[in-house]
Amino acid sequence: EAQVTQNPRYLITVTGKKLTVTCSQNMNHEYMSWYRQDPGLGLRQIYYSMNVEVTDKGDVPEGYKVSRKEKRNFPLILESPSPNQTSLYFCASRELNSNQPQHFGDGTRLSIL
Amino acid sequence: QQQVKQSPQSLIVQKGGISIINCAYENTAFDYFPWYQQFPGKGPALLIAIRPDVSEKKEGRFTISFNKSAKQFSLHIMDSQPGDSATYFCAASRSTGRRALTFGSGTRLQVQP
Numbered sequence: 186e187a188q189v190t191q192n193p194r195y196l197i198t199v200t201g202k203k204l205t206v207t208c209s210q211n212m213n214h215e216y217m218s219w220y221r222q223d224p225g226l227g228l229r230q231i232y233y234s235m236n237v238e239v240t241d242k243g244d245v246p247e248g249y250k251v252s253r254k255e256k257r258n259f260p261l262i263l264e265s266p267s268p269n270q271t272s273l274y275f276c277a278s279r280e281l282n283s284n285q286p287q288h289f290g291d292g293t294r295l296s297i298l
Numbered sequence: 299q300q301q302v303k304q305s306p307q308s309l310i311v312q313k314g315g316i317s318i319i320n321c322a323y324e325n326t327a328f329d330y331f332p333w334y335q336q337f338p339g340k341g342p343a344l345l346i347a348i349r350p351d352v353s354e355k356k357e358g359r360f361t362i363s364f365n366k367s368a369k370q371f372s373l374h375i376m377d378s379q380p381g382d383s384a385t386y387f388c389a390a391s392r393s394t395g396r397r398a399l400t401f402g403s404g405t406r407l408q409v410q411p
Contacts (some may be wrong), residue, residue, distance in 0.1 A: 189341070218398065220399075220401075225404075226403060227304070227401030227402050228347065228387070228399070229401070230396075230398040230399070233396060233397075233398060239345050243396070243398055245400070269326075275342070277341075279397075286344035287399060289341030289343070291339050292340070296307040
């Protein structure tokens with residue numbers, strides 16, 4: 186089954202404590218990205234990657250890092266989380282050069298106290 | 299600055315009725331306009347998409363109408379069912395470059411039995 190898997194699904198943590206949200210896809214997709222979803226704002230792209238070792242900023246990259254060492258994995262790193270990063274996060278993947286849609290994971294709800 | 303504006307914010311429709319959600323975009327470089335459906339606890343899933351070379355696309359009970367000159371597109375759900383109750387997002391993207399989806403703010407649809 187084609188899947189984008191995120192972990193953890195829920196996390197409550199405190200300001201300044203580094204955390205990583207993992208994302209893995211089993212579709213051999215080149216393109217992966219992270220979005221955050223906030224009420225009234227829809228989803229906004231944080232970072233994206235077009236292939237291994239190729240990453241770039243999206244619309245709201247401040248306070249986040251990513252890495253793409255393997256094609257299937259695209260972790261999101263919050264080195265010093267702050268309360269304004271409390272949000273619902275989605276990882277997505279797609280084939281780079283096709284009309285196929287992005288596949289989204291089921292989301293990670295982060296609460297930064 | 300929201301490049302894709304979506305309305306209404308919420309919508310209540312009786313079973314069997316027509317649900318209509320509207321979106322307007324600003325960036326004329328967008329060339330792909332999908333609609334996503336999201337159930338609680340799940341990631342967005344592609345419902346239907348259109349490219350600007352056609353004015354309408356229909357898939358079952360779901361139809362996208364597209365007006366390129368007005369930079370507007372809309373989703374019509376015919377014969378709405380309680381199982382259609384979900385949050386709907388319009389989005390827009392380019393086929394080249396960053397390929398990020400720019401989302402509308404979402405519409406919470408409730409179909410009453």
